[in-house]
Amino acid sequence: xxxxxxxxxxxxxxxxxxxxxxxxxxxxxxxxxxxxxxxxxxxxxxxxxxxxxxxxxxxxxxxxxxxxxxxxxxxxxxxxxxxxxxxxxxx
Numbered sequence: 307x308x309x310x311x312x313x314x315x316x317x318x319x320x321x322x323x324x325x326x327x328x329x330x331x332x333x334x335x336x337x338x339x340x341x342x343x344x345x346x347x348x349x350x351x352x353x354x355x356x357x358x359x360x361x362x363x364x365x366x367x368x369x370x371x372x373x374x375x376x377x378x379x380x381x382x383x384x385x386x387x388x389x390x391x392x393x394x395x396x397x
Contacts, residue, residue: 325374337383364388
């Protein structure tokens, strides 16, 4: 079983809401919100999804974050988060 297009779109929309929601929000708070959302989504699908499908989601999430924020730290945070999740669940 893999995440459906609807599930992926919903995740991307929620990430967009976090990034567009409040430009005065600190980097730390933004990363905490993204961490909570992405970890929860990943944890739900990690045991039932084909690993390749999660790589596609990682690409789409990183692409969206890059397009919505000029703060490279947020982009790096999301990329590192996916690396950490991959290490946690593939070892």
